[in-house]
Amino acid sequence: MSKEILYVVDSVSNEKDVDRSVIFGALEAALAMATRKDHDEDIDVRVAINRDTGEYDSFRVWTVVEADELEEPAREITLEEAHKTDPNLQIGDTIEEELESVSFGRISAQTAKQVIIQKVREAERAKVVDMYEDRIGEVLSGIVKRVERGHVFIDVGAGVEAIVPREHAIPRENIKNGDRLKGLLIEVNTLNRGPILTLSRRDPKFMIELFKIEVPEISQGFLEIKGAARDPGQRAKIAVFSHDKKLDPIGACVGMRGSRVMSVANELGGERIDIVLWDENPAQFIINAMAPAEIESIVVDEEKNTIDVAVDESQLSQAIGRGGQNVRLASELTGWEINVLTTGEAEEKNEAEAMAYVKEFEEKLDVDEDLAVLLVQEGFTSIEEIAYVDRSELLAIDGFDEDLVDELRGRSRDALLTQLIAKEEQLEDNKPSQDLLDLALVDDKLAYRLADKGIRTRDDLADLATDELMALIDMDESAASELIMQAREHWFE
Known part of the structure; x- marks a missing residue:
């Protein structure tokens, strides 16, 4: 035996x-x-x-x-x-x-x-996991074995099966058994059930990897892809930058007679791809990303991470795109929230903002309208700027002397101090109690968020129902329930 x-x-x-x-x-x-x-x-x-x-x-x-x-x-x-x-x-x-x-x-x-x-x-299965777990982010290619309810199963060789789940497939793409298909490896399934490899054809990184395959200048380090945004199967934008001033990054990605970009577009089901020149200046980058729409003016708000883009009325539909597609993709690509306005709307908005600044200066600095308007025209939009800008900038304004500058700076700092005191008093009124801070599941940030909603003590929290807490603070049901039960523990001791 x-x-x-x-x-x-x-x-x-x-x-x-x-x-x-x-x-x-x-x-x-x-x-x-x-x-x-x-x-x-x-x-x-x-x-x-x-x-x-x-x-x-x-x-x-x-x-x-x-x-x-x-x-x-x-x-x-x-x-x-x-x-x-x-x-x-x-x-x-x-x-x-x-x-x-x-x-x-x-x-x-x-x-x-x-x-x-x-x-x-x-x-x-363990051998396949070992073979592929370090290859996440690579493009794999294989033959379609079957399509079931929108899920595509692919043989990538050596008897290894991969799946393109319905949510990672390109919408309305016509795929048949026997087709050769590519996808981005996004997950290696270590469980003993289902296909081992999960591929995506919707991920923007898939398009980036396809360009790396088609454009050798990228792997050689001459070109760099800075980002991509996609509306899978319809339209995409990709931002490129050249480290070699002699090399045109857009031309290199397009290829001779469009061969390179067409190869990528065909793999993506005919997706229309806009190749955008990346620029370190956010305003210029957004102007490039909004192409083919022509931009009349642009206003950047770094604090809110928003940009107002003004276009001629005839360019409005092109700037926004069908269903907001163009501006949405440009926002995803640049990382800025882009608001598209007509030139007239932009002027009205600018005028309204200017009048708000004028009113703030009149009230907080106790100056007349003419002086407040002059400050706005010179580019000042906040009390902080007047209080801490270099004196030379204020003295450079026509009609301003040292006495006026010192008076304005003094009033600005007094106004800021008043605001700070009011804010501290408000924070003190909304300060969470120590018994709330002592709960194991409550950190300082959560405690102050609760206090801001009127939940300042442990008993205030304990009195809430789960759905009431979820309505006040963004958290899932199990976390809210556990938090409330911890707050109630002292009731049963």
């Missing part, structure tokens, strides 16, 4: 290209299963096969547990009983007793086959 075991191990290992240890493990599991069936109790069995001779021994196994945790007497033993055998044993250790081994021939052929197949599959 020992020779038969070695024969089975060697033949299956060679046929399936799986390590011999995996087959030995499968046979040990099958022998252990057969041994358990010979006993009325549900015992735990370990079988050890000698890897050189094929001979094997069987052992009954007990796990050492606390007396009050004994649930399976056939598999567990209390620490007190275990110490009668070995005083050094601890919780979690095992005790073994040798059993009479069953004959290898008594293993059910079906049982052995199932165990071996399962172990072989696990080993094969």
